[in-house]
Amino acid sequence: MPLSPESGSVSRPLEVGRNRRIVVAMAKATDKDEGLKRLGGGRWQTRDERFTIEPQSGTWVVVDAEQTDDLGLALVRGPFGSLGAAKAAIATAREAEPVASPLATRLAELRDRPAAAPGGKGDRSGKASKAGKGAKAVSEAAAKPAAPAQPEPPAEARWIRALEPAERRRAKRLIDRLTESGASDPEGIVRRDIVGAVPTVAALAVARAVTALGKDASPADVARLLAGGRDEDLGVRWRLVDGDDRPITLDFDALERG
Numbered sequence: 685m686p687l688s689p690e691s692g693s694v695s696r697p698l699e700v701g702r703n704r705r706i707v708v709a710m711a712k713a714t715d716k717d718e719g720l721k722r723l724g725g726g727r728w729q730t731r732d733e734r735f736t737i738e739p740q741s742g743t744w745v746v747v748d749a750e751q752t753d754d755l756g757l758a759l760v761r762g763p764f765g766s767l768g769a770a771k772a773a774i775a776t777a778r779e780a781e782p783v784a785s786p787l788a789t790r791l792a793e794l795r796d797r798p799a800a801a802p803g804g805k806g807d808r809s810g811k812a813s814k815a816g817k818g819a820k821a822v823s824e825a826a827a828k829p830a831a832p833a834q835p836e837p838p839a840e841a842r843w844i845r846a847l848e849p850a851e852r853r854r855a856k857r858l859i860d861r862l863t864e865s866g867a868s869d870p871e872g873i874v875r876r877d878i879v880g881a882v883p884t885v886a887a888l889a890v891a892r893a894v895t896a897l898g899k900d901a902s903p904a905d906v907a908r909l910l911a912g913g914r915d916e917d918l919g920v921r922w923r924l925v926d927g928d929d930r931p932i933t934l935d936f937d938a939l940e941r942g
Contacts, residue, residue, distance in 0.1 A: 735774045744770040889915035904940045
């Protein structure tokens with residue numbers, strides 16, 4: 685079978701008709717062809733594992749594991765319109781000189797920078813000392829960790845979650861109002877009132893009302909207050925009863941005369 689003198693490829697004559705002949709060239713593999721292994725998912729990798737061809741939105745990119753970009757990440761070449769173009773880019777990258785990363789160059793400059801001379805007499809030494817302190821401050825600021833994220837609000841107390849929806853809303857409302865009024869242990873007061881069935885919120889309301897009367901309040905004023913009242917802000921009311929829960933009616937006129 686004859687060889688084509690120009691391409692070095694194997695040719696095969698085909699007879700067409702009586703006096704015409706077509707020569708079909710069969711390309712031979714060259715040493716520059718990249719041997720690729722399939723990784724799955726449309727990805728290919730060279731035998732030395734330096735280059736990886738990955739699909740990307742209908743195109744192909746080449747990831748170079750030995751070179752980095754400006755951010756210090758593996759260098760990505762492309763995109764390329766076909767797998768063949770990506771393979772050709774690998775061959776070109778092997779022949780080209782390695783591309784120096786700007787980040788690596790900057791790090792090398794910082795590493796090779798001479799240390800500042802210790803401070804001494806003279807204006808030059810003072811300037812060097814100030815420059816060293818400034819560089820140290822910048823370095824410490826860069827190394828300082830970022831401010832922690834704001835903590836999430838605390839989880840709702842278990843006893844509140846166990847309440848019925850209406851009682852849960854009431855408990856939250858009372859806790860908020862007692863907190864705004866500056867009461868001590870708002871959650872404990874509300875818990876004893878709702879869960880323990882102890883009228884702690886009403887007792888607090890009565891104490892606040894008595895305090896509001898002032899030191900000059902008469903006994904009749906105090907008795908009238910204790911006989912019955914209401915705190916609109918806390919949403920509670922009270923009344924004076926006997927041991928059998930019967931209302932006690934006071935004669936305020938007699939109290940005022942006495």
